[in-house]
Amino acid sequence: MWKIAKELKKAGVVGINARNAGYIMPLNQRKFYPLVDDKRQTKELAIKAGLEIPELYAVIEYQWQIKNFQKLVAGHETFVIKPARGSQGDGITVIDQRTKNGWRKVGGSIISDNDVSYYLSNILSGMYSLANQPDVALVEYRVNFDPVFSKITYKGVPDIRVVVYRGVPAMAMLRLPTKESDGKANLHKGGIGAGVDIKTGITTTAVQHDKVVELHPDTNLPVANLQIPNWEKILYISALSAELSHLGYLGVDIVLDENLGPLILELNARPGLAIQIANRMGFAARFHQIDLALPNLETLEEKLAFVAQL
Template structure:
């Protein structure tokens, strides 16, 4: 056990205790957490700052408002229902179309109006929220993923998670939905995590269920060497989120829409550490380097460029 811990330390892998003590507690003011824990607040802040996000069709706040659902989605055959305070992808329903009077879930199942309304009722009750508190249901645009991802994704939209420290991207990975994850880009539910070279935007290592993989488990397509579209724009977008919410250490989740380009999906004040496993390298040296910087570049573009340089040097 001690040898394993020593090897992880030598590899520069950041553990939970160090992440919490040295970065989250020091750089994330508790009062700012609601800005990222509440997806509705995050979306409104992003819109005000000119940062692209999936369009919000409507919000259901109380049980009585559930009857408004048909009006909210009347002009949209596809949409997403998600809890405003959810985490880990729980409670998210992706509706990809309609067949007769039923809504088609992205897993292929068909839902009646009553079943979808019942799900929204569960969201409002706090079934999927942090701490089980009463919640709101967001109805928003369904992202159409770039067709370039088709060979390495299963029935879902891949997303790119970037850890940002003091406004500088430190590490990124793309999370690829699988059959096991039910089309969701969530590693704990069975998605594939592929590390990304910050300098080039190309995928490197990949893990699935904490095991190294070279091919997508459902499509058989190779994962490494895949070039992420709009990479420089995506890094700048992640950097901009530092000013957006004021958190010094955060995770930024971005999706790539085939028509709209990069869209910020959500932010996280307590991003997980599995991104290091996906990349096959720890973040400690880069975090320490950034922590020692007396001054941080003012512009998001400069910070993104610094991140690409650090990935090569540190």
């Protein structure tokens, strides 16, 4: 085991302890965490900066509001329900259609009105929140993902994770839903992470459960060599999000809507480390490049121009 650890360190791969001690603690002041841990605050931050986000249909803060759920979502047959302070995709439900028996989820299963009420009550009680503290439920626009991803995703919405280091987009991956992940783009649930060339926005190596894969397991089509549209705008949104959040180590999750283009899904003050495996590159060398160049990178435009050289 120590030989493996030695090789990983030599390759510049950052582990969880090194991430916490070397990046999160010195670069992310806790007073700024609420800006990213609370999705409602993140939305307000993005709107003030003129950035696009999925439209918010309703906010459920109190138990008595749950009985009015159907009125709150009137006119919207398809939407997403999520806890404001949830993490790792837990507690998110995507509704596809209203039926005579209840609501059809994106995976095809039906949940009754009573099930929805119980689920919303659990969100408010804090079941899915980061610290199991009382939470609020957000009901928002369901993204219609860009058809460029249609051949390498399963039902759910793919998203792009960009890790921004000291204001510079440093590494990126495309996260793809699978049948195993129940249509969610979360790697720990069985989704696929495809490395993305940070300069061009073209996908490279793909991994599932930390093992390299070439084909999407459900479509049997290759994941690599896909050009992600609007790449320059995605990098701009990521870098600006880091400025707005005041965090030096940040994960920015962006979705590509067919009609609306790039939308900020959420920000993460503790982005995971699997992105290194997807890119077959450790954080250490990439972050070192940025550290050396940063004294000459004062503006957002200069930082983005530097990314083109990575």
